[in-house]
Amino acid sequence: MLEWLQRTSVAVQIRDSLFTFPVLESIHVVGLALVFGTIAILDLRLLGVASTDRPVSRLMSDLLKWTWAAFALTALTGGLMFSTNAVVYFHNTFFRAKMILLVLAALNMLVFELTARRTMDRWDRSGSPPRMAKVVATLSLVIWVGVIVAGRVIGFTATRSTVPAEAAPDVNFEDLLGLPEK
């Protein structure tokens, strides 16, 4: 399945192009910056740190459509990058950690929907939302920072066979650390 994915014409075309992979990565970073940037605004509101003069529901309707649009962009570009070297990414520890963190982020959102969200009409305007909302907001910030860290480390640990040989000079970590090439 992974090997089939790597052989699809889309994956081959991205691999063969000097430009496509860097452009996909750039769009991926723009997307995740908007995901984290907008989620952080909502989480800080739930924590009672910022935007406390606005109802949480107003903030959610202002923010979440942009969060989801940016997330779709990030997932699409992420999927395309994954396809270029599916076997290596799939077996990369940090890729797996990132996927687990994304699942945790989804579960965290579900917990919010099933708990604090149900009573939101009572605390919508409150500067200090209930404890459950604060717990979810804290976890959300921690999980998303984790997603960013894991994502960045993938770039240092997955072998760069997708990158053309003419790539800019880069540090070879395995060599510097005296580790065997993976």
Add this chain to the structure above:
Amino acid sequence: MNQFALWLASTPPSVFIQEHNAWAIPAIQSVHIVGIALVMGSVLMIDLRILGLAWTDRTLQQTTRRFGPWLTSSLWLLLATGLLMVVGEPVRELVTFSFWLKMALVAIGAVVAVAFQRALRRHEQQWEGTLVHSPSIKALAILTFLVWVGVIFLGRLIAYDHVWGSWSPARRL
């Protein structure tokens, strides 16, 4: 620039980062990404307010007072982590076309951010009354957002400077 980068790479702080690069570089880069995410979130909110697409129950001044300080502090965070990356990997950063084009765009973005907050403080009536509805200010809002998108692209392209072909000084190394 090549000579300077090589000299910088031989200084103790640079050597320290190089010796701990396995965790130091990804860690600094991650904080840098969190910083640009906070910038993007703040810029998006102020720009959407100017476009009338969000924060419509708050004035432009109120929206900017909410996000301006976050934008400014995030820019300082980006400067600090950016400097650490330049010190840690001087040749990789400085001997590229992407880096210097990025710096030009960062300068434009930062000047616009500071000038806008100042102008808004000084001419609040004018901004809330007419300027916020003017098409050229709305166009400028979209343009500044795109400047930061460009900054992210160029930041990522530092690692792929070959995309610039013969414009890239990294090719001659």
